[in-house]
Amino acid sequence: SYPNCWRTDKPILYYPIDSWFISASKYRNKMVMLNKKINWKPKSTGEGRFEKWLENVNDWNLSRSRFWGIPLPIWRTEDGSEEVCIGSVKELYEETNRSIDAGFMQEHPFEGFDPNNFSDQNYSKIDLHKNIVDKIILVSKSGKKMYREADLIDVWFDSGSMPYAQWHYPFENKEFIDKKSFYPADFIAEGVDQTRGWFYTLHAISTLVFDSVSYKNVVSNGLVLDKNGQKMSKRLGNAIDPFKTLSDFGPDATRWYMISNSNPWDNLKFDLGGVDEVKRKFFGTLYNTYSFFALYANIDKFIYDEKEIAFNERPELDRWILSELNSLINNVDEFYNDYEPTKAARAINNFVIDNLSNWYVRLSRRRFWKGEYEKDKISAFQTLYKVLLDVSKLSAPISPFFMDRLYIDLTKNISKNYSESIHLEDFPVADNSKIDLKLQQKINYAQTISSLTLSLRAKEKIKVRQPLSKILIPVNNLEQKNIIKSVSEEIKREVNVKSIEFLEGESDLLVKSIKPNFKKLGPTYGRYMKEISTIVNSLDNHSIIELEKTGKIDLLIDKKTITFDIDDFEISSKDIEGWQVANEGNITVALDITINDELRNEGIAREVVSKIQNLRKSEGFEVTDRINLIFNGDEEIQNAINKNLDYVKSETLSNIIQFNVESSGGIDIIFDKLKTKIFITKV
Numbered sequence: 031s032y033p034n035c036w037r038t039d040k041p042i043l044y045y046p047i048d049s050w051f052i053s054a055s056k057y058r059n060k061m062v063m064l065n066k067k068i069n070w071k072p073k074s075t076g077e078g079r080f081e082k083w084l085e086n087v088n089d090w091n092l093s094r095s096r097f098w099g100i101p102l103p104i105w106r107t108e109d110g111s112e113e114v115c116i117g118s119v120k121e122l123y124e125e126t127n128r129s130i131d132a133g134f135m136q137e138h139p140f141e142g143f144d145p146n147n148f149s150d151q152n153y154s155k156i157d158l159h160k161n162i163v164d165k166i167i168l169v170s171k172s173g174k175k176m177y178r179e180a181d182l183i184d185v186w187f188d189s190g191s192m193p194y195a196q197w198h199y200p201f202e203n204k205e206f207i208d209k210k211s212f213y214p215a216d217f218i219a220e221g222v223d224q225t226r227g228w229f230y231t232l233h234a235i236s237t238l239v240f241d242s243v244s245y246k247n248v249v250s251n252g253l254v255l256d257k258n259g260q261k262m263s264k265r266l267g268n269a270i271d272p273f274k275t276l277s278d279f280g281p282d283a284t285r286w287y288m289i290s291n292s293n294p295w296d297n298l299k300f301d302l303g304g305v306d307e308v309k310r311k312f313f314g315t316l317y318n319t320y321s322f323f324a325l326y327a328n329i330d331k332f333i334y335d336e337k338e339i340a341f342n343e344r345p346e347l348d349r350w351i352l353s354e355l356n357s358l359i360n361n362v363d364e365f366y367n368d369y370e371p372t373k374a375a376r377a378i379n380n381f382v383i384d385n386l387s388n389w390y391v392r393l394s395r396r397r398f399w400k401g402e403y404e405k406d407k408i409s410a411f412q413t414l415y416k417v418l419l420d421v422s423k424l425s426a427p428i429s430p431f432f433m434d435r436l437y438i439d440l441t442k443n444i445s446k447n448y449s450e451s452i453h454l455e456d457f458p459v460a461d462n463s464k465i466d467l468k469l470q471q472k473i474n475y476a477q478t479i480s481s482l483t484l485s486l487r488a489k490e491k492i493k494v495r496q497p498l499s500k501i502l503i504p505v506n507n508l509e510q511k512n513i514i515k516s517v518s519e520e521i522k523r524e525v526n527v528k529s530i531e532f533l534e535g536e537s538d539l540l541v542k543s544i545k546p547n548f549k550k551l552g553p554t555y556g557r558y559m560k561e562i563s564t565i566v567n568s569l570d571n572h573s574i575i576e577l578e579k580t581g582k583i584d585l586l587i588d589k590k591t592i593t594f595d596i597d598d599f600e601i602s603s604k605d606i607e608g609w610q611v612a613n614e615g616n617i618t619v620a621l622d623i624t625i626n627d628e629l630r631n632e633g634i635a636r637e638v639v640s641k642i643q644n645l646r647k648s649e650g651f652e653v654t655d656r657i658n659l660i661f662n663g664d665e666e667i668q669n670a671i672n673k674n675l676d677y678v679k680s681e682t683l684s685n686i687i688q689f690n691v692e693s694s695g696g697i698d699i700i701f702d703k704l705k706t707k708i709f710i711t712k713v
Contacts, residue, residue, distance in 0.1 A: 050102060050181065052090040054234055061087065061237045069247045071369050072295045076248070080225050090234065093181035100183045101160050105168045105176035112170040118201065119156070120145035125168050132169045139166060148202055190231025193244055207240075214242060217369070219249040222295070247369055250295050254288075257301035270300060278302075282429040283309040289428055290375035312379050313432060315387045316421070320436060322391060323414050326398040329653065332411045335445040339409040341464055347520075348413040350473050351390040352464050354381065355417050359460040362424045371428060378425050386417060389477060393520060399653060415440065420458045475510075475617070476517035476524070479503065482619040483525040486610040490623050495640060496633035497526050502609070502620040504533040506579040527621075528629075541604045542574045542618075551598055558587055566599065574601060578616040634670035634704065635678055641699045642682045645710055656713045658686045660693055663706025685713055 033042045054061075061084045070076025093102055103116040116122045123145045129135045139162055143155045156162075160182065168176040188195070193213050197203035206212040214236070220228050229248065236244035255261055256268040263269060275284055279302075287308040292298050326332075341349065358381050365374035397410040419440055426433040430453065437452035449455050483501055487494060501521075505511040511532055514521075518530045546566050552559055565585050569577075577583045581596045596616065603611040609620045625633070642659070651657070659682070661668060668689045671678050679687060696707040 047095070049091050050093040050104070050179070052092050052234075052238070054087050054090045054238070057234075057237055058084060058087055060241070061233060064237055064241075064243050065233065067243050068245065069369070071247070071249045072293070075222060075225065075250045075295065079222075080229060083226060083230065084233075087230075087234075090184075092184050092187060093179070094184055095180075096182050097160055098182075099160075099185060100188060101158065101163050102179045102181050102183055104179045105166075106179060107170050107174045107176050112172060112174060112176065114168065114170070114176065119158070120201075122163075122166070126166055129167055129169050132173065134167045134169055134175055148198060186227055186231045187235070189228050190235040190244075193232070193236070213244075215245040217247045217249070218245045219251055219294070222250045222252060225250070249369060252292075252295050252297040254298050254300050257299050257303075259297075259299050262300075270302065275302065275305065279305045279309050280431070282432040283313055286312060286375060286429055289371050290379060291372075293370075293372045312382060313429075316382050316436070319382070319387050319391055319414075320418055320439070322395075322398070323411075323418060324439070325653070327411060327415075329399075330403050330407070330411070332408075332415075333443055333445050334412065334415060336408050336412075339405065339412055343405075344409045344413065345406060346469070347390065347393055348409050349464070349466065350469050351385065351417055352413060353466045353470055354385050354473075355420055356460040356462065356465045357470065359420065359424065359458045360462075360465075363457070363460070366427065374424075375428055378421065382421060384477065386421070389473070389524075390414075390417075393524065415444075422452060423455055423458050426452050472513050472517055473520075475513055476521050478614055478617050479514065479521050479619055480524045482612040482614055482617065483521075483527070483621055486612050486619070486621040486623075487525070490610060492623065492625075493633070493637075494526050495636040496625065497528060497629045497636075499527065499622045499624060499626075499629065500529040500531055501525070501527050501622070502531050502533055504618050506575070506616065542571055542601060542613075543604060544569055544574050544577075544599050544601050547598050547600055555587075561587055577601075581616075628673075631670040631673045634667060634702075635674035637701050638667065638671060638699075639678055639681045641701070642678075642684075642708065642710065645697060645708065646682070649710065651712060654683075656683045656685055658688075658711050658713060659684050660688045660691045660696075660709035661706050662690050662693070662696065662709075664704045667704055667706045 033044070034040060035042055062081060065076065065081055065084055068076060070080070103122070104113060105116070106113040114125075116125065119140075123138075123140055123143065126135065126138055126140065130138060140156045144152055164178055164180070166178065170176050193215060194200075194207055197206050197212065199207045203212075218229075218232070224230075229250070232244040236242050253261070256270070258268075260266065260268060284305055287305045288298060288300070290308065290312075291304060341352065344352075358377060361377050362374045365371070365377065391414070394410050394414070397407055401407055419437070422433040422436045422440070426437075434452045437448075437455075441448040479501070484494065487498075492498070503514060505514065511534070514530070514532070521530060522528070544566055546559065546562050548559065551562065555562060562585070565587070573583070577596055577599070578601065582593055583596075584591050584593050586592075601613060603613050603618050603620070608622065608624055610623055611618065611620045613619070646655070646657070661671065671687065671689075675687065678684065691709075693709045696709045698705065698707050
């Protein structure tokens with residue numbers, strides 16, 4: 031129960047001393063009122079912790095018994111009857127002259143100093159530390175000696191004076207503060223522990239002196255903890271060396287991880303595995319997308335000197351990604367303006383991985399490496415270039431180094447004029463005329479259906495290269511059916527199925543099950559969860575389908591009718607024999623996993639094509655080189671290639687394909703218990 035020093039664990043002796051105070055308590059109400067004008071992140075700190083502190087604020091103990099620091103500029107007579115507070119070096123200089131004239135001092139400690147010269151060279155002639163100014167004796171109005179009060183000023187007063195001290199106000203740059211051109215600050219950030227420190231002293235001085243806020247926006251940073259949520263310390267051995275982390279992963283990956291992983295005002299459980307994942311998934315994906323673009327741009331000598339393809343003349347896929355890009359620009363701009371960098375980073379991350387890489391580039395790949403350099407290919411180049419350029423600009427505030435490199439690599443060979451650095455460019459502005467929400471919704475359907483289908487393939491361990499017969503999709507209305515039909519070709523290509531069939535109306539083929547989303551409903555309904563669970567579990571197939579159609583359902587809970595939303599529940603579908611079923615929201619997909627001989631042969635042919643493409647790459651062939659092939663091995667592989675001969679030739683740029691011809695060398699390939707030797711020669 032006895033107080034101990036937190037550094038040394040030794041007992042602390044407390045005793046009363048005389049101190050100087052600022053009457054902060056008189057300004058409580060004013061400080062509370064001004065605080066309401068500040069945008070706090072999070073609001074809970076400003077409206078809770080900080081406001082409560084202001085409501086109960088005591089007078090500010092200003093003096094400290096130390097040596098180094100700013101001396102209290104207060105001189106008093108020995109009997110305490112007279113005192114003066116010095117307001118400037120010029121005033122101290124002049125008062126010292128009066129003291130010399132009165133015979134209290136023999137020489138001026140600031141000899142050679144010009145009080146009207148604010149240059150560094152002039153100010154280097156004086157020293158205002160305690161050991162110098164304590165020797166200065168001033169003269170009171172009645173002619174008595176006045177000595178400086180021995181204490182120093184609380185260093186937090188220095189910090190709180192920073193907005194004015196940085197401009198040497200009011201002696202220089204007076205208009206910067208008085209005309210509010212450099213005050214109040216637009217934004218400050220510090221640790222949450224500064225609620226009673228810097229945040230307070232800035233606010234207190236600004237209120238007392240200028241009747242104004244000192245800052246408009248403030249981020250109250252949380253703590254960086256270890257991955258288990260413990261404070262880092264050398265004693266516990268859980269501290270992470272920041273310099274090694276920056277060396278291993280780079281500053282941008284580290285920064286992106288920290289900002290995207292949790293809000294700056296929340297405590298962060300720092301995990302090096304997370305930094306590595308960001309480096310691979312986000313930066314790796316973005317770099318690979320750029321590398322893909324650069325490879326084919328160099329082959330086709332794309333330098334953006336062609337006429338701009340009009341937006342309405344571009345293929346639907348290009349219009350979609352540009353629509354998503356402009357929506358992203360609007361969202362990211364809003365997030366940055368609202369001091370929500372975590373939302374901005376996550377939005378960019380999702381766009382790059384889900385929309386740009388996993389959808390646009392995958393579905394556009396053939397446009398870049400097949401066909402003549404004509405309108406469709408030029409549109410693809412112009413579109414991908416625009417997306418990469420704007421993504422680099424959107425990301426630059428969080429990732430300044432990587433994005434600057436990406437920007438320079440993108441623009442150095444382009445015919446248009448660009449700045450030397452991305453940080454000299456304007457932030458992107460959205461073109462709302464290019465945002466097509468219906469098109470975005472349509473592609474979102476395709477992405478969701480594809481994702482569900484691919485998850486079912488993964489569950490059954492069926493490779494995407496292996497074609498499957500069909501997927502079955504229940505639809506709630508004609509509009510939903512038409513939307514899915516309009517993107518059916520993209521879905522079939524993406525998930526490698528031959529057809530999409532629709533199930534309209536209620537059917538016994540798909541049996542749905544439902545349960546409450548306990549994580550969402552629990553905090554609100556608590557003691558009623560058992561009753562809610564019982565009622566929800568009793569819902570029949572018809573009720574669940576109606577919920578999916580309307581997005582809402584009324585349930586009688588504790589004799590009261592309560593309306594629930596669809597995301598208050600978890601809906602799933604039971605598997606059917608020969609099928610696998612998955613759902614997300616109001617979309618359900620059933621995948622036919624039966625593989626006949628025709629599908630099997632096509633799957634083998636696709637696997638062979640993949641192996642050949644890897645061989646072309648490892649042998650250093652150019653993407654345009656044509657080749658001849660010989661296969662010596664399993665008859666099943668030969669049969670599969672013959673049944674898909676045109677496809678294999680087209681995909682691998684092969685002129686001639688032969689089987690079982692005597693040749694030396696060759697490379698063995700093995701997959702799905704099949705084996706063959708491939709001989710590849712460049713034509």
